[in-house]
Amino acid sequence: MKKLLSLTILILYLTVTLPSLAEATFEGGVSAQGRGNSSRIVDKKTGAGIDGAKVTLPKERYSTTTDEEGYFELDTAINGTSIMSVQKENYKPFSVTITDRTVSAPIVIGIEKSNGDAMVLDNNMYHLGDNNYSDLSANAGEFRMASIGPFYTKKFQMKNVKFNKPIYLVIGSIIGIDTQMARSIGQNQIANAFASPPEVYFNGNRISEIQINGDGQRIRIPNELIKKNQPNEVTIKTGRNLMQTAYIDYDDIEFMNLFVEN
Ligand SMILES: [Ca+2]
Numbered sequence: 154m155k156k157l158l159s160l161t162i163l164i165l166y167l168t169v170t171l172p173s174l175a176e177a178t179f180e181g182g183v184s185a186q187g188r189g190n191s192s193r194i195v196d197k198k199t200g201a202g203i204d205g206a207k208v209t210l211p212k213e214r215y216s217t218t219t220d221e222e223g224y225f226e227l228d229t230a231i232n233g234t235s236i237m238s239v240q241k242e243n244y245k246p247f248s249v250t251i252t253d254r255t256v257s258a259p260i261v262i263g264i265e266k267s268n269g270d271a272m273v274l275d276n277n278m279y280h281l282g283d284n285n286y287s288d289l290s291a292n293a294g295e296f297r298m299a300s301i302g303p304f305y306t307k308k309f310q311m312k313n314v315k316f317n318k319p320i321y322l323v324i325g326s327i328i329g330i331d332t333q334m335a336r337s338i339g340q341n342q343i344a345n346a347f348a349s350p351p352e353v354y355f356n357g358n359r360i361s362e363i364q365i366n367g368d369g370q371r372i373r374i375p376n377e378l379i380k381k382n383q384p385n386e387v388t389i390k391t392g393r394n395l396m397q398t399a400y401i402d403y404d405d406i407e408f409m410n411l412f413v414e415n
């Protein structure tokens with residue numbers, strides 16, 4: 154109660170950009186209204202609380218739902234870095250990388266109406282790799298899901314694509330990447346090894362590699378690769394530990410919320 158006035162609320166927006174959470178958050182200076190310890194999901198445009206939004210921490214196997222005014226409480230411990238997702242009908246899929254520090258004070262998250270321009274491909278969380286990783290690697294210790302192997306692939310139809318507007322594949326959140334670049338910005342503690350970056354393929358063509366961990370990574374899909382009214386295929390391959398030559402050691406990573414934005 155006495156802390157009400159001094160509470161600082163971190164506002165995390167959907168337009169989270171690269172490369173780190175520190176840059177994705179800012180202090181809004183908004184005073185808490187009504188409920189000191191509850192976080193809140195609001196409409197990014199109107200600021201109105203959103204009821205019935207599902208807030209999930211897949212690795213903690215935790216999920217809760219906002220009340221009629223958009224408030225919720227995270228009743229679970231967060232170990233290191235974790236991905237939190239918010240799902241609500243007619244809103245764009247949202248996910249953000251958090252730590253226990255991020256949520257030590259109430260947070261307000263603004264989510265955005267989808268307006269039909271976001272096509273959700275997959276809102277599950279996946280672990281790529283071989284379940285063999287150093288304790289020092291990025292986000293080790295927080296992996297709880299078993300690997301589905303070194304790559305993920307998904308087929309989907311693309312209807313009503315507007316070719317006069319850019320088309321993006323968006324990866325909501327990705328953690329555990331141990332590239333040289335990820336290491337150089339402090340995303341892991343490994344001194345002597347690094348991995349090649351995960352690669353993203355669209356209909357068999359390599360369209361991007363992912364060098365660092367973060368939220369809302371947007372990858373442009375070249376128009377000429379898109380098949381109208383036929384199945385399209387997206388594939389994400391994890392990298393390999395480049396210092397391990399005795400056997401193949403895939404980089405263990407996790408990602409969630411894949412969608413196409415047009
Ligand atoms: Ca591995």
Ligand SMILES: [Ca+2]
Binds near residue numbers: 290291330331404
């Ligand atoms: Ca890793």
